[in-house]
Amino acid sequence: MKKTVRIASKRNSEIVANIYEGNGNRNCLLIMAHSFKSERSEDGRFSFLANDLTAHNITTITMDFPGNGESSETMKEYCLDNCLDDMESCYQYIKDNYDIDESRMGLLGYSMGGRLISLFLKKHPEFSTLVFWAACNRNYSENDVFLEQPFHKLKEEADQKGYCIFHDIFSDCDDVMSKQFVDNMLEYDALKPLHDFKGNALIIQGEKDITIEVENGRWIFDALRSCENKELYFMHEADHGFGLWDGRTADNERLLSLSSVYLKKFM
Numbered sequence: 001m002k003k004t005v006r007i008a009s010k011r012n013s014e015i016v017a018n019i020y021e022g023n024g025n026r027n028c029l030l031i032m033a034h035s036f037k038s039e040r041s042e043d044g045r046f047s048f049l050a051n052d053l054t055a056h057n058i059t060t061i062t063m064d065f066p067g068n069g070e071s072s073e074t075m076k077e078y079c080l081d082n083c084l085d086d087m088e089s090c091y092q093y094i095k096d097n098y099d100i101d102e103s104r105m106g107l108l109g110y111s112m113g114g115r116l117i118s119l120f121l122k123k124h125p126e127f128s129t130l131v132f133w134a135a136c137n138r139n140y141s142e143n144d145v146f147l148e149q150p151f152h153k154l155k156e157e158a159d160q161k162g163y164c165i166f167h168d169i170f171s172d173c174d175d176v177m178s179k180q181f182v183d184n185m186l187e188y189d190a191l192k193p194l195h196d197f198k199g200n201a202l203i204i205q206g207e208k209d210i211t212i213e214v215e216n217g218r219w220i221f222d223a224l225r226s227c228e229n230k231e232l233y234f235m236h237e238a239d240h241g242f243g244l245w246d247g248r249t250a251d252n253e254r255l256l257s258l259s260s261v262y263l264k265k266f267m
Contacts, residue, residue, distance in 0.1 A: 024057030033113030039069030128199035206238030
């Protein structure tokens with residue numbers, strides 16, 4: 001059963017979130033983190049997977065990050081710190097209001113969401129299962145480019161003005177992004193928190209992804225050097241959208257099937 005809730009953020013705004021309650025008396029917990037410039041259902045994929053998992057005693061929560069979906073904030077409030085704060089608030093909300101088996105909890109992240117679940121794991125090593133969809137986990141420097149935007153230009157403008165103009169290649173529009181967004185992207189290591197993880201991890205990467213480097217999948221796999229059960233699955237014909245952008249419905253079905261089977265097995 002899906003329930004939409006509004007949870008107070010640490011910024012005194014409201015986080016709009018969907019909760020899909022598992023059918024058991026004491027359920028597992030899955031937190032899903034959506035991609036950059038997306039929304040909490042991730043074009044229906046998160047909703048489909050969450051509904052599927054309820055019959056297996058898994059409660060799922062997914063939220064709109066600042067400036068996305070039904071968020072009342074703008075993209076200027078979008079940064080890794082604020083997204084992580086919102087994940088924290090949603091996690092606490094679930095613990096306060098639902099009976100959760102804290103020995104069986106997982107995180108799933110798509111693209112930028114993969115970066116977020118790695119950083120969230122740093123503070124919450126109690127999560128034992130991770131699923132990465134085309135995760136953006138590489139470590140950036142000012143010499144690198146993110147979604148066709150050179151970081152050195154973003155940083156120069158942000159350092160001067162406190163914000164920068166970021167061109168969204170997906171919707172062909174400009175967003176005002178904060179200096180904090182740029183600083184977080186350059187400063188945070190999203191691979192290091194994975195080094196000591198001993199649980200279960202599934203990494204799914206499209207080999208025709210041109211939005212992020214395909215090598216991200218291998219970098220994540222190698223960073224999970226202590227992981228007991230890790231799987232890296234390359235989808236040979238999939239791009240970053242896993243069928244959403246090119247009409248390859250089989251890629252989307254495979255993405256959801258692999259994730260569902262893995263989560264039901266290890267949670």
